[in-house]
Amino acid sequence: MLTQEKQTPELLEEKKTITGSEAVIRGLLKEGVDTVFGYPGGAIMPIYDALYDYCDKINHVLVRHEQGGIHAGQGYARASGKVGVVFATSGPGATNLITGLADAMIDSTPLVCITGQVFAHLLGTDAFQEADVISISAPVTKWNYQVTDASEIPAALAKAFYIAKSGRPGPVLIDITKNAQLQQFTCGEHVPCDHIRSYRPKPIIRKEYIQEAAALINQAKKPFVLWGQGVILGAAEQEFRQFIEKSGIPAAWTIMGAGALPSDHPLNVGMLGMHGNYGPNVLTNDCDVLIAIGMRFDDRVTGRLDKYAKQAQVVHLDIDPSEIDKNVKATVPVWGDCKETLPLLTELIEAKSHPEWLQKFREYEAQEVEQVIQDELFPASGEMTMGEVMQQLNELTNGDAIIVSDVGQNQMVACRYAKLNHTRSNITSGGLGTMGFALPAAIGAKFGAPDRTVVTFVGDGGIQMTIQELGTIMQSDVDVKIIIVNNQFLGMVRQWQQLFHERRYSFVDITSPDYIKVAEGYGIAGKKITERENLRSGLQEMLTHKGAYLLEVMVTKENNVFPMVPQGCSVSEIRLK
Amino acid sequence: MTNQNHIDRQEFNITVYTEHQVGLLNRIATIFSRRKMNIESLNTSPSEIEGIHRFNIVIHETEDVVRKLTRQIEKQVEVLKVYYHTNEDVIWQEMALYKVPTDVIAEKALVERLLRENGARAVVIRKDYTVFETTGHREETDNLIKVLQPYGLIEFVRSARIAIIKGSEGFNRKLREFERAEPGSESVENEYLNSREKIFSM
Numbered sequence A: 001m002l003t004q005e006k007q008t009p010e011l012l013e014e015k016k017t018i019t020g021s022e023a024v025i026r027g028l029l030k031e032g033v034d035t036v037f038g039y040p041g042g043a044i045m046p047i048y049d050a051l052y053d054y055c056d057k058i059n060h061v062l063v064r065h066e067q068g069g070i071h072a073g074q075g076y077a078r079a080s081g082k083v084g085v086v087f088a089t090s091g092p093g094a095t096n097l098i099t100g101l102a103d104a105m106i107d108s109t110p111l112v113c114i115t116g117q118v119f120a121h122l123l124g125t126d127a128f129q130e131a132d133v134i135s136i137s138a139p140v141t142k143w144n145y146q147v148t149d150a151s152e153i154p155a156a157l158a159k160a161f162y163i164a165k166s167g168r169p170g171p172v173l174i175d176i177t178k179n180a181q182l183q184q185f186t187c188g189e190h191v192p193c194d195h196i197r198s199y200r201p202k203p204i205i206r207k208e209y210i211q212e213a214a215a216l217i218n219q220a221k222k223p224f225v226l227w228g229q230g231v232i233l234g235a236a237e238q239e240f241r242q243f244i245e246k247s248g249i250p251a252a253w254t255i256m257g258a259g260a261l262p263s264d265h266p267l268n269v270g271m272l273g274m275h276g277n278y279g280p281n282v283l284t285n286d287c288d289v290l291i292a293i294g295m296r297f298d299d300r301v302t303g304r305l306d307k308y309a310k311q312a313q314v315v316h317l318d319i320d321p322s323e324i325d326k327n328v329k330a331t332v333p334v335w336g337d338c339k340e341t342l343p344l345l346t347e348l349i350e351a352k353s354h355p356e357w358l359q360k361f362r363e364y365e366a367q368e369v370e371q372v373i374q375d376e377l378f379p380a381s382g383e384m385t386m387g388e389v390m391q392q393l394n395e396l397t398n399g400d401a402i403i404v405s406d407v408g409q410n411q412m413v414a415c416r417y418a419k420l421n422h423t424r425s426n427i428t429s430g431g432l433g434t435m436g437f438a439l440p441a442a443i444g445a446k447f448g449a450p451d452r453t454v455v456t457f458v459g460d461g462g463i464q465m466t467i468q469e470l471g472t473i474m475q476s477d478v479d480v481k482i483i484i485v486n487n488q489f490l491g492m493v494r495q496w497q498q499l500f501h502e503r504r505y506s507f508v509d510i511t512s513p514d515y516i517k518v519a520e521g522y523g524i525a526g527k528k529i530t531e532r533e534n535l536r537s538g539l540q541e542m543l544t545h546k547g548a549y550l551l552e553v554m555v556t557k558e559n560n561v562f563p564m565v566p567q568g569c570s571v572s573e574i575r576l577k
Numbered sequence B: 001m002t003n004q005n006h007i008d009r010q011e012f013n014i015t016v017y018t019e020h021q022v023g024l025l026n027r028i029a030t031i032f033s034r035r036k037m038n039i040e041s042l043n044t045s046p047s048e049i050e051g052i053h054r055f056n057i058v059i060h061e062t063e064d065v066v067r068k069l070t071r072q073i074e075k076q077v078e079v080l081k082v083y084y085h086t087n088e089d090v091i092w093q094e095m096a097l098y099k100v101p102t103d104v105i106a107e108k109a110l111v112e113r114l115l116r117e118n119g120a121r122a123v124v125i126r127k128d129y130t131v132f133e134t135t136g137h138r139e140e141t142d143n144l145i146k147v148l149q150p151y152g153l154i155e156f157v158r159s160a161r162i163a164i165i166k167g168s169e170g171f172n173r174k175l176r177e178f179e180r181a182e183p184g185s186e187s188v189e190n191e192y193l194n195s196r197e198k199i200f201s202m
């Protein structure tokens, strides 16, 4: 049984002549990779073969579908701040990554995907399992590259990691032909990449813009901060907090920025956008200086652009020059990494508080609590709501859990109501809105932050898109808590049909399997909650259970997420009902 | 699309300096195609610096849109620098070839004069056909089509536009900035980035 024996990594380290595949694994180790999500196949078998010798150094998580693999990689990256690494074979394996690549691209998630490819001499011949992955993935990767010779591997890998994590992060794909994986070559030292001639990860900070921005902020009567994921990606939570606290400016967040400032911070005035809070949306059209930090004015945040904050002077801080003036024209652009620009700005601004202005947010908040939040979070009678599930969860986790939501009403409820004490705690598909994201992303999040409680909040539609990943949970023994909020509908689509298509519920009633039995089939404990009186104990049991747990909560069927900025309306036209 | 936009639209010459890299053409092309924009003309060629390629792209758009496009192009990892200019700011040329039957041409004594007036020259003269060439702006090359049409023009082709920036000191100086391992504090590309309205206008 010679073939099953593993070689010791130490011995392999000393080898000078190695295969391309060994170079891949060595490169990953040198880049500090400890976890890979993947699925093998013919065209990536040499890499898997090389991995066999390194199983004690690199934890490979065998997913059930490559889409699950890449979403897991995203969850890992988002929870840990490290680069997520994903393996897939050629052709169908690689194309199964596309949704996740697009998702990671729009949400600026650092990933390195390694795909196998057919032998170089077969490229372009429609060989078995050949797909033009480089062309297909080009629009959804920050960079991609095809390796056809083993000697290119060390440099390509180093470059891939540098590009994925530097500047505005993003997904990178390296496609390696089988001959390159098998080819022997003399491998030199791993040289990490820190410079590429044609690549400028960050623009250089211009002091005069910082000064202009500070002057605007200092004379503002009603300044308002909008923050996004840039704060988290730049690891600038501290710098951000100092800026907010010194300036005394009320701050609202995009769902990608959630958690960078704790939910109960006195200057945190809530969520922006289509299903955001009432005050921040209305007052966007009332402020005199709008300070956007690491956010990109997505249309879900701005609503109608021609009626968006027209009265305000705009200060926009962003690391990506192409984001400035893209959707909203900036009065003062502050190009740069906000970890570096924020302290410079904080130094120049006057310490202030804006009690009257802040009070306006509180008044709108009181209105929203009375008309929406109270009924959603504390319904006295009737069927259960998604909001009360989240409310109970908040109380039990005390806001310390990582919440991984899917897409739809569940996502909006999770983002609106989850209490987040810590950064990197809200993981969701923001830009692409990918159903099926949550379950695999939660798996990745648990690997990325093993000491934290990871709770998935997912709809009955979304769970069925990647439910096969229960198999990954089973095999890898991943401790994720899964809450399916089952409204027996594709809820968010149904909400739109109700509001904008005269209740013509076209193909949105979706049936579910017996999730508890399905979980049982995968060896995962679970319970279905149909009565309010069992909700809290069910959540409690889920949280204290050792290992994965699936809790299905039957919630009211035709509930809507409000407030809402209807499509094509301005943010100040936000509806409470 | 408002009227205002129609008025503001004009030809812009986008100059892109890139690494010589497989797949980059595709990446640049999709920046236009995903926004449903037609490229009027596209030429790629080596630049004066070894290993650096140069794209000349012509697009009919508003300046605001073009500015955004150039930033998206420049965002590509393998793109070194992007400039955009109006037609007044560049010296540009297109080349055209015209194939006409030799017997017709030979019979008409006026032809020679027509060609001279239009700055054309014969590239190939064969028994069955003759190929002429002109180089110039669109109106000039278009003109010769009209002139040659009555003489049985068989085939016509025009090249993509190439353009040289009038006010340029050349790209060499900027390249040296790019070559430095650590970008210096007065990295030139940021100067342009930060001059906003005047961006990239050297």
Ligand SMILES: Cc1ncc(C[n+]2csc(CCOP(=O)(O)OP(=O)(O)O)c2C)c(N)n1
Pocket (backbone or CB within 6 Å): A406, A407, A408, A409, A410, A411, A433, A434, A435, A436, A458, A459, A460, A461, A462, A463, A487, A489, A490, A491, A492, A493
């Ligand atoms: C992959 C994918 N397909 C379709 C959609 C469109 N979509 C957005 S929300 C939604 C309904 C989600 O239903 P469910 O998962 O049950 O969650 P709920 O809204 O009920 O919480 C759909 C179909 C999407 N976002 N992603």
